[in-house]
Amino acid sequence: MKYIELIRLRTTGNYSEEIKRIFVETVDSKKIKNNHCHMRFFKNTLLNTDFLIVVICETDMIDLCGSRIGQQVCELLRSFGLVNHTVWTELEGEDHAQGQINHRGSI
Numbered sequence: 285m286k287y288i289e290l291i292r293l294r295t296t297g298n299y300s301e302e303i304k305r306i307f308v309e310t311v312d313s314k315k316i317k318n319n320h321c322h323m324r325f326f327k328n329t330l331l332n333t334d335f336l337i338v339v340i341c342e343t344d345m346i347d348l349c350g351s352r353i354g355q356q357v358c359e360l361l362r363s364f365g366l367v368n369h370t371v372w373t374e375l376e377g378e379d380h381a382q383g384q385i386n387h388r389g390s391i
Contacts, residue, residue, distance in 0.1 A: 285344065289341070290372065293336075293337075293364060298332060306361065307337065310353065339351060
């Protein structure tokens with residue numbers, strides 16, 4: 285089953301370099317390869333203090349609190365500001381529409 289974790293961070297200052305370092309070190313670690321997960325890192329286009337890490341996992345069993353690697357990343361990021369960590373599962377058995385996004389961002 286596929287699921288994603290969204291880890292949102294709102295910092296109180298400009299910590300971009302430190303946060304990028306944590307992300308790179310986490311992605312390079314062997315821990316993430318053992319969890320059948322991969323991660324993507326984003327920053328807000330308008331606020332240089334807001335970041336998002338997306339953890340995408342595929343496993344037989346979902347931990348409602350998120351993957352171990354997701355929880356570890358949250359712990360590391362808490363010293364920089366407010367962290368919001370949510371877990372999302374993919375809908376199964378549904379006929380998913382392949383929506384097209386227009387130039388204004390609406391579907």
